[in-house]
Amino acid sequence: MSESVLNNQNKQQELITIKNITKEYPNTVALKDISFNIRRGEIFCIIGPNGAGKSTIVKLLTGQIKASKGEIRVHEFHTIKDRKKILGMFGLVPQEIALYNELTGRENLEFHGRLFDLSKQFMTQKIEELLTMAGLIDRQHDLVKTYSGGMKRRLQLIRALLHEPEIVILDEPTLGVDVQSRNAIHRYIRDLPSKGKTVLLTTNYMEEAERLADRLIILDTKIIDGPGRLLEIQERVFPNLIIEFKTERAMLKSDFLTIFLQKELKGKIISEKDMSEKHVLLQIIFDTIHIEEIFEKFIAYTKANDIPIEEFTLKRPNLEDVFIKLTGKEFRE
């Protein structure tokens, strides 16, 4: 396949193009020269601490605010100049609970459907389907103010899907939600690409991004890293591997094990924790990400030398480690 054909295909895949966006407020810069693309059918995640500019990107994308510099296009449409044309393409789940408390769950959905001019027949059918999916069918006639936080979040999510949008924007959709509701919401989000939706997810939960994102950027006013797959970013930023295992303290006395770990495997003991009188927990870091090679050599050596190994775990640096390494600061949730 020629390069131009490939380029063309990539271009077709690009649904949202964000180009050199800067957003300045009188006393602060919210975003600085941001550029990235979101491809059709992917879950694209923007991760960053509070105040990183995640919600500003959402507002810019939906045309609620204008950029100081740069432009955003959805398909070929400009988000400000062609706002009317793109509004129906988005299904927005805002960070805040934005439901009418004095209406029932069903009335909230019907109101949304009417604003988007859905036919009555389609709306009725779709509402039933979505309420069932979200597990809210039994509470559909209750006022929203009687719902729990998790139920409200789920209702917001299905409301955003009611008018069959092409792009679903989720601005911190699980903020302040209990674990069960969070898991349920994650399941719906994971299913969205299979229904032809493109998802933009902003979050400051690392684990959420790790579970859901196809590609992501790390944002803190400017793009710190990405866009790319989580693994790519992790490998690029933090090309290390950590193994952790429990062994007998006596094994360390002979120094064979430590010499093997340090000389043969090029590892470095970063922690040595007493677990009991006899046992110790070791943590070794390696300047490589090639798990198989390390693992094979380590197992072969311990077997050959009868070194008892318990609770062996292999760890990659998580997104939080990556963030700390990139920015030099703790992640502020």
Next chain:
Amino acid sequence: MNSIVDERKKAVYKIKKWFRDLRTILKKDLISTKRVKKYFFSGVIPPLVMLFVFTLFLQISNPETYTVIVVDDDKSQFSEIMVDYVANISSDFAPWFTTIEIDTFDEAVALLQDFTYLGLIYIPSGFEANITSGIPDQKGMVYLIVQNINNDYVKNYMQRLDEAVLTFNEEVHVSAGSVDLFAVSLEKTYVIDQSVTNAKSITLGIIAMYGIICGLVFGALNIAKEYEDNTILEIANSPVRRTAYMASKQLIAVVLGGLVILILSILLFLLFHIEFRGDLSIVIISFVLITWIHSGIGCLIGLKFKRTMPVILVCIIVSMLLWFFTGGFAPLNILGENVELFSRFIPATYWTEILVAETLYPSFSYVIPRLAILVILSIVITLFSWYLISKEGFRS
């Protein structure tokens, strides 16, 4: 050809969508307001309390009818016709005015000074002799001495007496065969510049104020609540027509305000026996216009403060100020020239004037120009508030 048809279809769709949006938001707001009783009752209960207070304290001290003393010193055929004219204009279409004949001028003046009566009409001796003399300068005199020029009832009565003298000149004297058509002259004297309060005027003032309050509060609350509950995000990210959204917010204020005023008017009738004597449709149109205007201003207040409690407070303060400067609190001419001039720039002035006019002394020629001003102001203020809200109001 096809493109013209398509354009026409698009235009029709846009118009239909506009009305659908309007209906959708209006319906949603009506349901919400019905369920948030505290907002509705905060609009209804205060006027009821005020009415109750005024009923207790004012109805006792203020008469429901006003009596004017007539002293006929001439006791001639023509002076008796004049007295009949005065009696008729006092009661025709205005049953709250009556006349009483007193024999002597001195006795009448004493009663007037006791504030027992609204005014005194004095026909001195020589009345008939003067008007039948045929000498142009020799006129029959009618003297009106009134308590207070500032009271709406007094103003109304003076207009009526002017009419009585004019009618007398046109009808009676012509039939008497004189060449001078205007032989009777009316001289008005305002002896006591004392402020006369009465329950009817004050109650009308309350209605006037609630026309303002309802527009401001309901308009502002509906917008502020959208911001407080973040539901403005739902609106901002939907293809709803901005003008339809604004119109629905103003319409809901008119509907709810109308309900409050209806309750007040019923109470007004039951407690104070005041009914609209003029054209009820004019009162309704002017009410709709004034609530519409103030709901536009209310929407701007809601946009500025974005929280319900500050919005209620600001709206009440603004309403009180407007009420003061528009003659609802006290007649404008006693508040000074500057206030009177300033009031001409406030829409509620015209609303108060129409309301008072249609209740006390209906006059089509007086009301229509004021109604026209309200129409113009409602267009200007609506366009202004819609422009501002469309520009700034949908940013979350």
